[in-house]
Amino acid sequence: MGAFDTSFMYINYIEKNYLKETEEENKNKVAKFLNGLIRYKVTSNIMNLLLIAIYLKIFNFNFAMYFKSNIFSFVLSVIILILLQTFVKVIAKKNIYKTLLFTIDFIDVLSLLIFPIVLIVEFLYKKFNNIFNDGDDVNERDITEEDIRNIINYANNNEVEKEEKEMIHSIFTFTDTTVKEIMTPRTSIIAYDKEETLEEVWNDIIEHEFSRIPLYNESIDDICGVMYTKDLLKFKDRKIKLKELMKNIVYVPETVTLTYMLEFFRQKQQHMAIIIDEYGGTLGLITIEDLLEEIVGEIRDEYDIEEENFKSISENVYELLGETLVDEINEKYELDIEESEEYDTISGYIQYKLERVANENDKVINDGYIIQVLKVDNKKIEKVKLIIKR
Helix, strand or coil: CHHHHHHHHCCCHHHHHHHHHHCCCCHHHHHHHHHCHHHHHHHHHHHHHHHHHHHHHHHHHHHHHHCCCHHHHHHHHHHHHHHHHHHHHHHHHHCHHHHHHHHHHHHHHHHHHCHHHHHHHHHHHHHHHHHHCCCCCCCCCCCCHHHHHHHHHHCCCCCCCHHHHHHHHHHHHHHHCEHHHHCEEHHHCCCEECCCEHHHHHHHHHHHCCCEEEEECCCHHHEEEEEEHHHHHHCCCCCCEHHHHEECCEEEECCCEHHHHHHHHHHHCCCEEEEECCCCCEEEEEEHHHHHHHHHCCCCCCCCCCCCCEEEEECCEEEEECCCEHHHHHHHHCCCCCCECCECEHHHHHHHHHCCCCCCCCEEECCCEEEEEEEEECCEEEEEEEEECC
């Protein structure tokens, strides 16, 4: 009964139609179930009550023979019942569709045995539902995020491609992710002093090939505007100061979500924003491209130089970029590198473990792996070697 209740609970309107269309071998069984949802649920509830009553009567009597206290034996019976129900529901939740199809015939037999009671309860249920729900279809309910996730998870690869599944899951996490989690950190921002001349930074601009570059007052903690590189074509005089090319830039706190950020960009008609910390300093930078990449994955144009986050050196030996996320490494190599709110990347993990600024050839040794720093540039870990012990 518990297994049937659990599978029933996770079958929503769309899933019902999904079953109807895809379960060819059990089409008649599924169709009968879909046409009698109330009867099945009523039968299940009635049998649950009867079984619980019988269970408590039998087990309470047996325990009472060993324990003098009736209260103690009753409490023990209830605890065992709860544990059994929980175990059955956990198993059923992992196999929702199989559980449902397996238990339909069993529920059919039970509904025939207690048919008069089922008929009366079903009639009363429909009457009360019509009164309180204004005649709405009792078999339908609002579709939730979990419902859609279940449909995608149970769909096979012929119906939904792996990339499509990942994209749909990315849309759901999009709402809960903050800009701080995907921003370009302060140390990686390319920005110029607004008092510099175009001539002084010309070669650097050509090297980085960014379409937008932040400008600051004396310090990167005081970013005051942005320069569009396309505007450089309008000026032949390279002695001009960058502040004459400066446009307004927008600022957001680190706590805003990606959903808010996308709407913010749309309203402000901007493609870049500076993320500030609680003290008003520059924490990072985010672009509209960063937001899109969270849904569709990495976007590269013809000028981007692709550098792999994961590079195989030999068997169980890999070269990783310092900015590679710890959770990505754990997922790819089935490791259990410690994750923490203190850091996101493998370079952050190394600094956290060393409790100091890392140097080349520094190592973090664990039972299952060794991480060695390969390259450090201006205190930033650029590359590391991962050796997995198999």
